[in-house]
Amino acid sequence: MEFEKKIPFKIFPSIGFKNSSFQLHAFQNNITLELFKENEKINTFYPKTNNPIIITELKEPGDYIAKCFINGEIFSQTLKVEDLLRWGSSTFKKAFVFDNIDYSFYLMKDRMIIYDEIKKTFYLENKLSPSEICKIDNKHLLFITHKGIGESKRSNFAVFSLENFSIISELVDNFIEIYYDVKSNFLLVFEKKSNSIKCFDFNKNLKLIPILTYENILSYVKNDSKNYLLIKQLENVVFVNCNTNKSFFYPLNDNTLIDNNGNLLEKNDSNFYLSNPIQGKDKKKVDITLNLNIEENLNYLFHIGNSFKSNDEDNDFEERVQRIVNNHNECISSNISYQKFYLNNSDDKISIENTKHEIIFMRNKIMIFEIHSIKKLLHIKYNIVNGDISKKPDFTIINTYKLIDLLNPNNNFIRNNYCTGIELLNEDFLIIRYFGKCEIFCDGDLLEIPNNVIKTKVVDLPILNKSYLLINKDKEFQLFSSNDSSKYLIQGKSIYNTPYISKHKTIWYSNSENDKINGFSLLNEKNVSFNGDHFSIYNFHEYYFINSIKQIFDPSTGTLKNTLIGNLVSFSNSFEKIISRRNEDLYLTIINPSNNLVSTQEIKIEEDLYKESYLSPDGKFMIFRRKDNSYVIYDVQKETEQVFICDNFIRFNSNNQIEVANSEPRNIKIIDPETFETISYGQSDLYEFQSPDGKLFVESRTPKKLYINLLDNLEIDQITFLKLEKLINENNESFFNQNKDKLLQIGVENNSSIFKNRHKIISYRQFIKIGIVGTDVKLDIEIPNNTWFYNYAAFSFDNKYLSIVGNTTSSSSNGMILIIKINFDNTKNLISEEDRFLSYLPKNATWTCAFSRKGVFATYDSNPDTYIINCNDNLFNKASQLHSMKDYDLRNLLINFYKIENVALIRGKNFLTFSPSGNYMALSEQGYDPLSFGGFGHQESETVHILNVKNNKIIDSFYFHGEVVDSNNRKKVKFVSFSEDETKLLSLGNDGVIYFRNLKLHL
Structure with missing residues (x-):
């Protein structure tokens, strides 16, 4: 090194x-x-x-x-x-502390604070706030930063030197973390760009240079219980033992079958050979007389060669079935929507037989689960929908099962024909499921358990070459060992550390509700000596457990490790150092191992957070609202700030003056930001959604509902509507008799068809009101009755369009975009609806929306995807693709082509605001699953992008924010804003940090 x-x-x-x-x-x-x-x-x-x-x-x-x-x-x-100004301390995220390192690390959302435990001083580094910090040695740390969730999760890595307090090597790209072991300093990552797996050993070098690279990856699987990695390449399978950092290559071909435990079955002519390269088991011959046809969709098998699959299926069976269905004709009743007919012709009662196998490599046995299926065609089903008749086959399937040991193939462990399947728990235990009961199979023994078993859990101990089975039943548990499953080792009422048993290797439990806590070690199958009491409440975690008086214990041995102030935040491996938090205060507790003296000191980290931020149109002044609700005004040119006292800041008006409201929201005063003198008093028409010129408004976010009895064409109240709805849902006979004549007129011939015709009987409509400010003029705007809620409304700058976005009640929960073309005569105070564009194109709920000065509309959904729509006459052309295509098809086209007619799609970004000219748009990535990862650095930052609206290209990006751009739902603002000349951008993150940056968009 x-x-x-x-x-x-x-x-x-x-x-x-x-x-x-x-x-x-x-x-x-x-x-x-x-x-x-x-x-x-x-x-x-x-x-x-x-x-x-x-x-x-x-x-x-x-x-x-x-x-x-x-x-x-x-x-x-x-x-x-x-070239930025920044205000705010950010919010605390997590902390880390290590043995034999005289520094502790406190991560805010966008920065890292290092505390020197010897000098009692702090060091600050910006743009460093990883997800995890791990100790490599006493002078080096590994920073791991994650972005995204689930399958989209990506990670960056950096080696941080405590000799010079800087990053000395890093991986910043599209990496997926496969495995990292803190003790061995061994790291495995998958690099998507090169389609390779890279191995790093920090004991050999700290430069993040791989010691080994596996290229041309087709797939890989990580066996977490055993720490095995199996890699499929174009020509090889690689077996990697992460415990020893050793790998083994084997040719990939059609004559091999491999499971996730590394068992390798080879077929050579009619002979079979079994080995396990990872476990060091040499090749040995096994006798298999069955004609294997291995089931393909088994999650415990890594590779199935074609020679283990049978091709003797009747390929024309489906064609014969379809001919029988097509030739079958019955006289059916038009009043019954679903009918089934038995096939009388014996020649039509065709069947197909199939045998599938699941091969199960257990610790001491190879088991075969055989499923023999007979699929018979006995009936034809007819469906009538809106007068259209469809037919399809109705099959009867009979399955018989066998579970056999290859060494003793005549012994079937399936006891009867009521088997419903098996579930492999691990290489020692599998469950055989029957109607009404289950059986546990372990090394040839069967343990019957009733069907009221809540759940089972397997605890693997590879180092001891055995595992344990935990069964919960009748509010009790029993523990069995794979070495002897005929009797349980312990039983009791409650287990306290169920999620962490594999990590603790000790079960902590009680025998009764009032009994003290007991420990049972799986390493030696003996009780753990622990002086627990009847009154403490114990909270178990992955690496420790705590009692009611805040004592911390080792979860493997029950040894007292330390005592806590408040809640535990971080700890060293020995627990001789801990960081705790009580309320907002942080404490560092250190035990000196030489004399067991304990010292505790408060870690005072400055908190300076902001809730709101506003930029004057000329970019000369900013107003911030602190966490304590006080306001601060900042003079950009003089670089000075001072406290600004008001109850409620409303906005900067178009003249760069400050509008504030005090006790009564409608009574405002206008203030000069330079002199703080009051210019005038007045009243403001404050509505939740108002047009940019202040002339139009949306009255309320809560739609008005109008309930209608369609049979009588009468408006009814909600209670009557709900009563009718209940009768309709029940296909109520008395309701049919009372309204028989009216129901017959709309095609409802009996009470059984009431429900499917409910849309002809009752309905409701939803409206919101828009109006002209300063007048009594209002207009009802109908919104779709499948609107669950609408989230936002916005007017265009020329008052020609009103947009409404929200969520639907459909099972798919699509987002809604409604754009109303309105006629507004300001001189005559007249307003009316001319046309509308309705789309359910967004896959999820749409949240905020706005128009640019150029008439471009934008909104975003929860993915997040941003939808940009040019509002012109073509948008309302019913013959256009936007109206004629289904939303699903149109969405897929947009994914591939990004723009179709008036609509453009920006994937993985959410809309924030337009620039004053409308030429640019600010975007962020605050959805649930960001799509862009590469180069995001060593801070879990949220990004602000600047998009050129003309070509929908991102022209600049800022990565400083530690959290998403903040907003105020009550004030209907997102705290990101351009100056009027588009040379400055102000943004506030949800972590209370403000950034003010210069833009160079016009260069």
Whole structure:
């Protein structure tokens, strides 16, 4: 491993902002430090080890270099000042502490604070806030940063040196973490870009240079219980034992079958050979006399060669069935929507037989589960929908099962014909399921358990070459060993650490509701000595458990490790260091192992959070609202800020003046932001959704519902509607008799068909009101009755369009986009609806929406995907693709082509706001499953993108935010805004941090 020189100084943070303060820390005395910008020396410092120097003069953005000379050797550090202003401390995320490292690490959402436990001082680094920090050795840490969820989860990795407080190597790309072991320092990742798996060993090098790379990956599977990795390449299968870091290659062909435990079955002519390269089991011959036809969809099999699959199926069976169905004709009743007819012609009663096998490699046996199926055609089903008749076959399937041991194939472990299937738990236990009961199979023994078993759990102990089965039944549990499943080892009432038994290797339980806690070690199958009491409540976690008086115990041995203040945040492996939190306060507790003395100190991290941010149109002033609800106004040109007292800031108006409201929301005053003098008082018509010019409004978010009895063509109240709905859902006979004549007129011939015709009997309509500000003029706008709720409404700048977005009540929960073309005569105070465009194109609920000054509409759904629509006459053309195509087909076309007619799709991004000109749009990635990953660095940041609306291309991106862009639902604002000349952008993250940046969009 390369030798690293410890630096004599460090300036924190390495990356700052135009309003940042920097701290110069010296790690040895008698040094002279010179600071340069573009080869020009701007200052000289003489730091001392016990006295950090505060540097505040780095106001110009760009790179700076700090240098010092010691014994003829130069030491340097590069600093970067971003062209940004930042306010706010961000919110606490998590902390990390380690044995034999004199630093603890406190992660905010967008930065990292390092606490020097010896000097009692803090070091700040921006743009570092990984998901996890792991110890490599006493001088190096591994930062792991995750982005995305589920199958889309990606990870970045960086080695951080405590010798120079910087990243010395990193992986920043599209990586999937497969396996990382802290003890062995062994890392496996899949790189999607190169379609390869890379192996890293930090014991050999810290440069994140792979010691081994597997190319051309077709698939891979990780066996978590045994720490095995199986890799399928174009020509090989690679067996990787993550416990020993050893790998084995084997040719991939049609004569091999491999399970996830590494068992390899080879077929050579009529002979079979079994081996396990990972477990070191040599090849041995096994006798298999069955004509195997292996079931393909078995999740415990990694590879099934074609020679293990049978091709003797009757391929023309389906064709013969279809001919019989087509030739079958019956006289059916038009009043019955579903009818089934028995096939009288014996020649039509055709059948097909099939035998499938599941091969199960258990620890000491090879088991075969055989499923013999007979599929018979006995009936034809007729369906009538709206007068259209359809026919399809109705099969009867009879299955018989066998579970046999290859060494003793005459012994069937399936006891009767009521078997419903099997479930493989692990290589020691499998469940045979019957109607009304289950049986556990283990090494040839059968253990019967009733059908009221709540659940079973298997605990694997590969190091002891055995496993355990935990069965919960009748509010009790029993524990069985694979070494002897004929009798249970322990039983009791409650288990406290069920999710973590494999990790703890100890079961913590009680024998009765009031009994004290007991421990049973799986390593030696003996009771654990633990002085528990009857009154404590124990909370178990992956690496520890805590009692009611905040004592921390080792979950394997029950040994007392430490005592806690508040809630546990982080701990070292030995628990000699812990970080805890009580309310908002953090504490570091350290036990000195030499004398067992305990010291606790409060870790005071500054909290300065913001709730709202506003930018004046000219970009000269900003107003922030702090967490304590006080307001601050910032003068951009003077770079000064002062407290601004008001009850409720409303907005900057078009004249760059401040509008505030005090006790009565409609009574406002207008204030000059430079002099703070009140210019005028007045009243404001404040509505939840208002047009940009303030002339139109939407009255309420709650739609008005109109309930209608269609039989009588009468409006009814909600209670009457619900009563009728209940009768209709029940196909009520008395309801039919009372309304028989009216029902017959609409095609309802009997009470059994009432429900399917409910849309002809009752209905309801939903309306929202829009109006003209300052008048009594209002207009009902009908919205679809499948609207579950609408989230947002917006008017276009020219008041020609109103948009409404929301969610539907359909099972698919599609998002809704409704754009109303309106006629508004401002001089005559007239308003009417001219046309409408309705689409359920978004796959999920749509949230906010807006129009640009150029008449472009945008909204986003929960994916997140942003939909951009050009509002013109073609949008309302009923002959266009937008109206003629199904939403599903149109969505798929948009995914492939991004734009069709008036609609464009931006995948994986959510709309924030338009720029004043409408030429640009701000986007973010605050949905549930972001799509862009590569290069996101070592901070779980949320991104703000700038999109050119003309070509739908992202032209700039900002990665500083530690959380999503914040919003205020009550005020209907998202806290991101452009200045009027589009040279500045202000944004507020949900972690309370504000960024103000210069834009260069017009260059």
